[in-house]
Amino acid sequence: MARQVGPRKPRQLAEAFAALRVYFLAKWTQTQRQPRGLEMGVEVQNMDHKLGTGFDAPGLLGRNGHGLNGKANGHHPATQGHLPTLVAQDQDFGAAVASQLKKATGHSLSLRAYSEIRSQAPRDRDGLIILLASTPTEVEEARQFVQETSLQKLAYIVVLLAADNCSQATVSELAGHVSHVFYWPRDAGELGQVVKSTQGRRRGGEVGGYPEGSTEDQLVRRLLTYTPSLLPLVEKLALAAAHDVTVLLTGETGTGKTFLARLIHEFSPRSKERFLIVPCGALSPNLVESEFFGHVKGAFTGADRPKIGKFAAAGKGTLLLDEVDALALEQQANLLRVVETGEYEPVGSTETHYAQCRLIVASNRNLKEEADKGKFRQDLYFRFNVMSFHLPPLRERVEDIAPLVRGFAARFNTKFRKELYDISSEAMAALESYPWPGNLRELENAMQHAVLVSQGPMLLVRHLPEVVQEQAVASTRPNDVAVDTLVHNREILERSVIQRALANHGWSRSRAAHELGISRVTLYKKMKKYELMKTVSGSSTQIAQ
Incomplete structure (x- = not known):
């Protein structure tokens, strides 16, 4: 043999x-x-x-x-x-x-x-x-x-x-x-x-210990992909989940930071404990300390009863501080102590308490840049940045749109008791061409709308939200004149085929060129012509990090 x-x-x-x-x-x-x-x-x-x-x-x-x-x-x-x-x-x-x-x-x-x-x-x-x-x-x-x-x-x-x-x-x-x-x-x-x-x-x-079929498990399957370029991220996630270290998540609104935090929690030894989220950007500046550490009765006007803070309520579970960059410098100073020592006192109390939860923080902004500008405490940033993950926007992850669309379609197909069997290629092309400024959250809502209004076994372009349809129509219009020309339509088709081939092969130029039957040099020239170079850079380098 x-x-x-x-x-x-x-x-x-x-x-x-x-x-x-x-x-x-x-x-x-x-x-x-x-x-x-x-x-x-x-x-x-x-x-x-x-x-x-x-x-x-x-x-x-x-x-x-x-x-x-x-x-x-x-x-x-x-x-x-x-x-x-x-x-x-x-x-x-x-x-x-x-x-x-x-x-x-x-x-x-x-x-x-x-x-x-x-x-x-x-x-x-x-x-x-x-x-x-x-x-x-x-x-x-x-x-x-x-x-x-x-x-x-x-x-x-x-x-x-x-x-x-x-x-x-x-x-x-x-x-x-x-x-x-x-x-x-x-x-x-x-x-x-x-x-x-x-x-x-x-x-x-x-x-x-995450239960099969739970909401958390559904989020895990939607967030992770299985392209080879994402394997370093998967391995790093497993490492972060297995050890009690503070994790910093950055990325635009809607890129999946909360999903990722939940994933880390569910894969961790604390998975059976509570997972709490504190939206720092929505907190009143005067009540931040009370929200974090709680207060005793009579601590301030209106405190007619004691309150347990989020650090105590999280117990031995995981606490996510979302939009942590929204906290003022004074509030950041109060947070620094509990991050360093685990110690805090409820507002109006002199009794020291000890936090037992695991901390994950998320920010829409680059905290290092904010710290360099003096808008965020550097010592707190260093405490947060033990392990960090940056989630690129969906417009830089075109290859992930199709599996995400299928995942959302499956979930809403069940939720709305529909009978969808497939998604038309035109609808998928429209979804892939839309820039998704709201990222995953916008895509999820768009698919919820599309599945809800769909009729029959096929999800079509007309089922998509109007803003997605309008973008798809605009992307197929000629740039210079109002008359569709053969050359222009051919270029639109060629760009779409090249982009799909690259996505199918993890943006590997050699394999995409092999599939398309052209040389790597020819593919490189066409990628520059159709402005696909930036997409490759964004999808490969940022995700790998």
Whole structure:
């Protein structure tokens, strides 16, 4: 049998996998199609459970919120639902791919046929499904799968694993229906990282104790993506959650700072304790101390009863100070002591109390710049900045819009008892072209509106809020004259295709150029022409940080 393949050049990998394929075809003849993968140590599982009885809607999401999230019939090992699923028509080649991924990641995969996956969906609600397309038959099966079960990707992370010799046109057609496209074997390393990240997060969820199906869990799945460029952020988040350190979150309004704070709390050892939020920007300057530390009866005019402050109310849980930059310098000084020593006194009291909560702070502004200007205490900034995360605005994360849209659509499809099956490509293009000044919050509200007013199985452009529709119309108008020209329309289409190809490949120019069938130099020139360079810079550098 071919020896284990390490990090090699694409050509060497291709030759190695070709040899593996010949081996398995020969093995199949000898064994008369006994279960593949068992000889290799690959955990090939039937996973023959069906969807729960609560799955009553014709759409895959289900009207009552069960469906793919419902309980499976029968009893199955607990680990069974946590295995990534590799779907392949050619089971021999699929077993070879599963074996190599297991060697690279340490995680087994459940090997399924396309006929099985359509009738018996895996029960792991935020698991990973890898569609293998190495032959024309598999390409057609993958195409039918994403069309017939188009919203399944809203409950799962669905990626396409295409062979290097697959038709680029076919792959491009499927790319808009899956989260990511990888090519085998040259993208084996990046796919392995995605497998690791999904499995790592499943383990993290069990340790952190967040309940499946809870609001917090829904927020986790909406906030995190699985692009390789985001893996450093995921690893840093896990580190921050596991240790009691102060965390500083920065980013524009609506970028998900509260979501991220909740995620850190839910993955932490304090996950079963309280999670409280203090909107510092909404506090009256005269009542900030009382809000933070509480007060005793008679401490000031109107204090006719004692009050427990937020530091005490949080107990051993997590306290989020949102918009902390809104606090005046005097109020920041009062906060410095409790951050440094944990000590404080309620207003009107001389008795010292000790805070036991974990502190997370969030700001819409760059606190370092504010400290340099004298608008924020430097000593307090240094205390806050033990671990920091910057969340870039949504306009700089175009590649994240599609999975976020699908996640919001899935949630509101259940909430409003709709029967959506898919989102039109025109609607998705409109959503991706809108700048989203309100970031995630605005996108969530837009999708809530769109799903609520939608009728039938397809979400269309006309269902989107008017401001999004107007932006989409404006973006397709000629810049110079009122007459649409062939050249102008061609440029609009070309820019859209290039942007989608870049997004599908994590903004890797080499892989995007390969998909588009052009050289990297040509792609670079077109990116400059269509002003896509700034997008690449913003999405790769800031997120990686």
